[in-house]
Amino acid sequence: MALASDMPKAGFRPSMLLYDTRYRSLTIQVVVLMLFMAGVAWLVDNTVRNLAALGKDFNYGFLWQRSGYDISQRLIEYSSDSTHGRAMLVGLLNTFLVSAIGCVVATVIGVIAGVLRLSKSWIVARLMTLYVEVFRNIPLLMWILLFYAVVTEAMPPPNAFRGDDAASSMILFDSVAITNRYTAVPDLLFSRSLGSLELGYVSLNINLVLLIAAVVGGVLANRALLRRATRIQEATGARPTTWWQSLALLFGPTLGVLAGLGFHLGYPELKGFNFVGGINVSNSLMTLAAALAIYTGAFIAEFVRAGILSVSQGQTEAAYALGLRPGRTMSLVILPQALRVIIPPMISTYLNITKNSSLAIAVGYLDLRGTLGGITLNQTGRELEAMLLMMLIYLAISLAISAVMNVYNASVKLKER
Amino acid sequence: MPNTAIDRKIDRSQMQVSDEIAIEITGMNKWFGTFHVLRDIDLVVQRGERIVIAGPSGSGKSTLIRCINRLEEHQTGRIVVDGTELTSDLKNIDKVRSEVGMVFQHFNLFPHLTILENCTLAPIWVRKTPKKEAEAIAMQYLEKVRIPEQAHKFPGQLSGGQQQRVAIARSLCMRPRIMLFDEPTSALDPEMIKEVLDTMIELAQEGMTMLVVTHEMGFAQAVANRVIFMDQGQIVEQNEPREFFNNPKSERTKLFLSQILGH
């Protein structure tokens, strides 16, 4: 009793590779894989042949060789006797330094500008719009070059600050001197310093560790205070006023540590041809950080504005109709929703600041690209190795930042059907 | 006659209008820029009244009820709610808003909070109710609107009708004495309109003072004690429902009724 509806069992035919949906995607992937591997093989083959023709080989030994050049702006110990590897580390730390300063200042500027752009005051809103549009539409390089040119060409040399009848004077109560080579700012000194701890490769400044501990401790204590306040509110309905306690907790320990260590400012003074006693921040670092911060601040301002506008008016109306005051409405209803929209592009912007810091070459600031991808590369002739390593490091930084963003997005995702 | 199926028996024992005046509006005018949106409004609402406000779009009906809880500001005239006059004095505004609840066309639930948190937010932060007590009140009203099991879900996980019922519960948690409804069913799919109207009818049966802007004439016929027709920013006609629907006096009212009852 053969059933008429039996499907004939088809044998496997080669044309099924293309037309049968079961095999089609497999075929395509195999073909793509083969093409990709062929492409990679071709590139590698060319590289090997080119290297051979030039008499070079591919190794990273140069990282342990003596570098032979100086880096004036640095965060860790370094001299021309240090290795290229250490130079790369100095450059990497410089990249982090200028990026961190840029990120922090850009966020502050951007949040203020974004909020002010929504202000009811017509003049302030227009001024912020002017700022945002002017800075966003002009290349970052121009701002960097302009700031740097203004500081190096229009500012006086250190000599001009000499004497009773000096041509230029210091600002901020005689504590800061802007010259055409560097900006002299007060140094942070401890008269009862606890010194440093040597740990082999790096040395740990104990004062810094204590300060960080005080700050972190203050933040944690503040969180505990706020949690206690919430518990009291949940139990009795009345929330205790905590603002002065918060202030005390956040600033008290830090101020205490500073006082205990005998913190004071070391004012820069002109001795000989230069300022001593303070920190001489190189103009290249300052102008690069300032340009990055103000340029990126314009983009962040737009994200902040878009985020706040993305929360529909109805949310505010519902909150007001329930009797919530504008302050509470902002903190309980608007901001949580706005932050979900603001933070992901802000994190991308932090990545952009890190990448844009490579424009340091325009002002002679030695960041990662300047050391590893610049002087080291030129001196050792190891173009391939240096470039690949540099790109890998940037890639690692960017993947780390993207991972942070993904974690944030996943944790605040609004649940929907 | 309107055809919405409000066929259950309405318990009218509590739906009594007292002499106490809940809302009094005298000579109120409002402009949006130079557009005269509300013209010379006079209205007295007594406690226990259920008023349906109808009219073509752009007639100012939503603006009128939004003036009552100061979501919109009026320029001339007086609005007195529960004995408190609405001025720019923030204390007065706060007092009025805690007595008056509002339900919006687009629900406006807070998407980042659970249903329960939506309902307890205002009692905790405005009335300073302890959390456990606020949650108990919220569950009580959520049961009243028949969705207590959704308390720990988020608004995005609920249907439109469920969201609107949560919105009603959320307003009720502040124990208002007056409820304003701004086209509560206009954004709902047809099969969900009934569940929201049923909730509103139950509210009316308990004696709540209600002002409802709506096109649901079946609801008006079932529970309203007064229907107000507005056009071009002014009150054109008002009457009790039976007279209003069977014997409209003004030409404009007749035109409007023929348009909305025709289909």
Place this chain on the structure above:
Amino acid sequence: MNTRPGAGQPYVRDQMLAEKAPPILAAGPLKWARENLFAGPVNSALTVLGVLVVLWGVQAAYPWLRHSVWTASSLGECRAIIAASWGEGASGACWAIINERWTQFIYGFYPSHLYWRPVLALGLLFFALAPLLFGETVRIRMAVLGVVTLLLVAALVQLGTGSGLSDLALLVALVAALWVMWKTPSRMLWFAVLYPFLAFWLMWGGSIWLPLVALAGLGVGWLALRATLGFGGLVAIVAAIVAPLIWWLFVAGHVFAWLDASLPVAIEAVRSDKFGGFVLSLTIGISGIAMSLPLGILLALGRRSDMFLVKTLSVGFIEFIRGVPLIALLFTASLLLNYFLPPGTNFDIILRVVIMVTLFAAAYIAEVVRGGLAALPRGQFEAADALGMDYWQAQRLIVLPQALKISIPGIVSTFIGLFKDTTLVVFVGLLDPLKGITDAVRAAPDWKGVYWEPYLFVGAIFFIFNFSMSRYSMYLERKLKTDHS
């Protein structure tokens, strides 16, 4: 029946109230001032602060701008004139440098008697883009093109092509193009395909056979597509890609050599190292974006694909490009490309930079197009499937046209970013308008030390360009929103 509508009593209005004017403080300039300048204590303070900032800015910049010198032959002379006219110690702007050297900022070192060629290429770009960007109404399109034609004619009159005959021929061709655009706009799509080759020939010059032979490759591809259509979509696509590749890599060189020898037709050639200024920036920017579009679309499709390998390769490529600074990629172009290509190949630095910029832009375009594809309602894909289309047909006819339309604002914004980034090519030795040309100008002893004026000039041009593009893209975005909802 006419008592006021108090409680419960029936009421009907006998006369409708007319509109009245709002009270003084409720509308008009006083109200505007109250709401927009002094809405509360914080706002009033902010307004005062804002006014102070504006005043400070004006008093800092105005004197410098007022004391402007437009004709001088060196910075020293400028300063002397300023001191003579407005006193010692006065500061003033020396716009004379711009007056003298503005052609360098725009054209770089391009031969001055050939300026008409880049100008014509830019003008024709509008003709090529018209169906895509201004396609909504005939009126807008014709208005834009009319203005472009007028400007082109004025420029050509000013610059001249060197011979009256070719001037006339150009004029006729432009008017003809306008007429075709008005009558049968669909024909102009052919022009959009021709344009890249025409523009290349105009900018770099040389034999006309080179662009024609390259263009023939597209024809070969199209023929291959038609011939293999019967074998199914995938085979046809593969043939359409492989056939032109074979032509370009192996056959084209010989055909070109033969044609050039037997029938030489050429215009004056211009070497790449003469390119500079905005001509260079626009060339790199426009070719980068144009070539990155097909690649970006492929990457976006690949990223959305269900096939694991294709998806991984696409994601890998996109994340790599976006994780690395553009400067690193430019250095790769100038230093490393020589390692990755067969020994002995060495080609134009501009071409290498354009390749890198294309890869860079493709990664960003891929993300924009991915957003556009995601914004397309699922129903579109399902409708295409239900109609029996295969993957490539569905993409070509239904999905991509709509997704690209939604993506246009994002594409314009990527282009603005790219255009700003072209200033980075100075670090690989090309003369971008910002640092490259300014350094070249400052190298002359006459102008050593000037910095405000050239930076402001270049910055202003960038601002005008980018601001207009971003406003246009916002206008497009608004229109797309109203189209869809």
